[in-house]
Amino acid sequence: MGKKHKHDDKEPAVTLQTIADAMCVSRATVSNAFNRPDQLTPELRVKILAKAKELKYGGPDAAAAVLRKGRTDTIGVIFTEALAYALTDPVALAVLQGIARETEEAEIRLLLIPTAADRADTSPVRDAVVDSFILWSLPDTDPQRLAALARRLPVVIVDGTPDPEAAWVGIDDRSGLEELVGTLAGEGHRRFGVVTWPLAEDGVTGFADLARRDSIYATARERMAGIRTGVEAAGIAWADVPVYECAINSQENGVRAAAALLDLDRPPTALLCMSDLLAFGAMQTALARGLAIPGDVSISGFDDIPAAARSDPPLTTIRQPYERKGNIAATFLLQGWTDTPPRTELATEVIWRQSTGHAPV
Amino acid sequence: MGKKHKHDDKEPAVTLQTIADAMCVSRATVSNAFNRPDQLTPELRVKILAKAKELKYGGPDAAAAVLRKGRTDTIGVIFTEALAYALTDPVALAVLQGIARETEEAEIRLLLIPTAADRADTSPVRDAVVDSFILWSLPDTDPQRLAALARRLPVVIVDGTPDPEAAWVGIDDRSGLEELVGTLAGEGHRRFGVVTWPLAEDGVTGFADLARRDSIYATARERMAGIRTGVEAAGIAWADVPVYECAINSQENGVRAAAALLDLDRPPTALLCMSDLLAFGAMQTALARGLAIPGDVSISGFDDIPAAARSDPPLTTIRQPYERKGNIAATFLLQGWTDTPPRTELATEVIWRQSTGHAPV
DNA sequence: GTGCGCTACTGTATCGATTAAGAACTGAAT
DNA sequence: ATTCAGTTCTTAATCGATACAGTAGCGCAC
Numbered sequence A, B: 001m002g003k004k005h006k007h008d009d010k011e012p013a014v015t016l017q018t019i020a021d022a023m024c025v026s027r028a029t030v031s032n033a034f035n036r037p038d039q040l041t042p043e044l045r046v047k048i049l050a051k052a053k054e055l056k057y058g059g060p061d062a063a064a065a066v067l068r069k070g071r072t073d074t075i076g077v078i079f080t081e082a083l084a085y086a087l088t089d090p091v092a093l094a095v096l097q098g099i100a101r102e103t104e105e106a107e108i109r110l111l112l113i114p115t116a117a118d119r120a121d122t123s124p125v126r127d128a129v130v131d132s133f134i135l136w137s138l139p140d141t142d143p144q145r146l147a148a149l150a151r152r153l154p155v156v157i158v159d160g161t162p163d164p165e166a167a168w169v170g171i172d173d174r175s176g177l178e179e180l181v182g183t184l185a186g187e188g189h190r191r192f193g194v195v196t197w198p199l200a201e202d203g204v205t206g207f208a209d210l211a212r213r214d215s216i217y218a219t220a221r222e223r224m225a226g227i228r229t230g231v232e233a234a235g236i237a238w239a240d241v242p243v244y245e246c247a248i249n250s251q252e253n254g255v256r257a258a259a260a261l262l263d264l265d266r267p268p269t270a271l272l273c274m275s276d277l278l279a280f281g282a283m284q285t286a287l288a289r290g291l292a293i294p295g296d297v298s299i300s301g302f303d304d305i306p307a308a309a310r311s312d313p314p315l316t317t318i319r320q321p322y323e324r325k326g327n328i329a330a331t332f333l334l335q336g337w338t339d340t341p342p343r344t345e346l347a348t349e350v351i352w353r354q355s356t357g358h359a360p361v
Numbered sequence C: 001g002t003g004c005g006c007t008a009c010t011g012t013a014t015c016g017a018t019t020a021a022g023a024a025c026t027g028a029a030t
Numbered sequence D: 001a002t003t004c005a006g007t008t009c010t011t012a013a014t015c016g017a018t019a020c021a022g023t024a025g026c027g028c029a030c
Helices: A016-023 A027-035 A042-054 A062-069 A090-105 A143-150 A175-186 A218-233 A251-262 A276-288 A322-335 B016-023 B027-035 B042-054 B062-069 B090-105 B143-150 B175-186 B218-233 B251-262 B276-288 B322-335
Strands: A074-078 A109-113 A132-136 A155-158 A167-171 A192-196 A243-245 A270-273 A298-300 A317-319 A343-346 A349-351 B074-078 B109-112 B132-136 B155-158 B167-171 B192-196 B243-245 B270-273 B298-300 B317-319 B343-346 B349-351
Touching: A016 A027, A016 A042, A027 A042, A062 B062, A074 A090, A074 A143, A090 A109, A090 A132, A090 A322, A132 A143, A132 A322, A143 A155, A155 A322, A167 A322, A175 A218, A175 A270, A175 A298, A175 A317, A175 A349, A192 A218, A192 A251, A192 A276, A243 A251, A251 A270, A251 A276, A270 A276, A276 A298, A322 A343, B016 B027, B016 B042, B027 B042, B074 B090, B074 B143, B090 B109, B090 B132, B090 B322, B132 B143, B132 B322, B143 B155, B155 B322, B167 B322, B175 B218, B175 B270, B175 B298, B175 B317, B175 B349, B192 B218, B192 B251, B192 B276, B243 B251, B251 B270, B251 B276, B270 B276, B276 B298, B322 B343
Parallel strands: A074 A109, A074 A132, A132 A155, A155 A167, A167 A343, A192 A243, A192 A270, A270 A298, B074 B109, B074 B132, B132 B155, B155 B167, B167 B343, B192 B243, B192 B270, B270 B298
Antiparallel strands: A109 B109, A317 A349, B317 B349
């Protein structure tokens, strides 16, 4: 940013007043020339604009205008992960697209807020010039989440723990997995393994013990609960189900996670992955080891991204309306609310394809 | 945004002054409590923050702070296409990731600016509270581009026509295609066809005549020039090379474009696609028609996105450092410049894979 | 007891616009 | 001549913070 303080310049800045003085009109008229063409004669307007260009005036200062108007026409968006990662996550991206689709025609800007290396530093949230926030998948006590709520602006929480002050949109994370596990158990599976994205913010990779499965992420907690209900209904102890946690949601990490799970003494016959990306990695590992899918191992994903239908074999997964989550979150903010903030829970659907089947005998 | 003018409220807004009065300290001290903890005793600070919370104060108003500081720590990003489309374009996305990677650790926010349905409406650009702009692939006379330059803030143009007032980063769009065409001509190809993304902003799909090939997009112009030089060196008239233009850069459009080209009386034996996405579509069409690639038709892409190496057959394409373009654009702004704005042209490389080969006999 | 340096706060000018209300003028109708 | 309604432009209050220079008070050295 070149640290270019306006105050550095020795020569006084060109402002509306500069133009007004040069044209011998009032500041208000110059302002109107830019923002309300109907308030002055076209001739005067073009003369003012010409003078502005001549004096190298950059137009009304946006910050000053926002201060005066009390409206920024901007929504701040905060993701779990670092921005550069979030943009590689198909689901995060789809949610963002869903938001963009709605805000775009309303001419609302989207402010992507960086999650600082130091997560405790909330200044990017505190100093953000926005009218409202959308939070995606932030842990319950995340400093960024708290900072956003502390701003006392309208907030929509997507895929996180609801807050009484904020609107909420999410999915039923539980029942899809419960159904999936139930069906697989019915097909003879007794040894399940779980591949998940982070359960905590510490960047740890590896098997997650029972305490850790009570994640700080609402989504993870719910999904674990769904799986747990499913396996326990089949008479399997939750503690006997290995859960492998990946620090980042990516195909490469799915590869490693599946390897770790399949290396166990009693390897799972069904791998439940918390995203399609992880599932693709798991399939890659299985195929590399010469295992048949689903003959030797069943693999399921979550999300139903477009690639899931095209994989080999096509991936059994749980479809969630990721883009609609973005649509709805944006719509909530565009419409606003007065009393209690709105909440919407969307349904999921198990999509049975060919990556799952009967347990091996 | 709920049209929530601050001025609507009957009760006066809670500001720094409110807290200051309630605590019998000066406004400056309250400001320091939020922004410069070292300027007051910790005890007083916690008391002030407690009172602020009690009075439901949302923290110092961001717009006011920005006005006073003269710095927003925000970069505005403007894309060619509508935001929701840009986010589906692998290259646009990669550039954005490249930008994010650099800005994130500097705690700089990224403002995604909607391209209004009405392209002439530049208010989203004019009212954007930013320190600088990055423009991606905007046509020379695009209103958004002009509006951004008119703000007289630092601007970096990525993949567009340079401007004396703005920094620039782009690639050598020309030589890669020239080399590609030259080699294919050497392998006996005499009938080329081109599949391109938009040459103009009118959303037209179909064959592009010579006039239209002189695109408003600098990138398109350069690439056409590269191809033209290549084919003419092989003794082929540029006018005899059919160019099919797609209104949106997507695989589906590549399918249709290739169909149109292959339906010609003298169908091309080599399809030069302006993106890998379009090339995938073209391959899809060719395979669906039972044509061998490259036996019956050679197909090339542009960009070298990761999927290009994994396609069947693997795609011959021109690698461009899309993410680095974002890195460099962001770095330009983070470092700033004083005299002439910096410019960087990055090299491309033809990646020969199996989707191209000798012309059929 | 004077002077020095330090900490902890205060006073106030300033950032650059927007907008409601009002004034001055023109022209037409009564 | 008077009223009335439009235009077109002006006046002035206001948005909410930041940061610099200044001051009061205090402890300590000589």
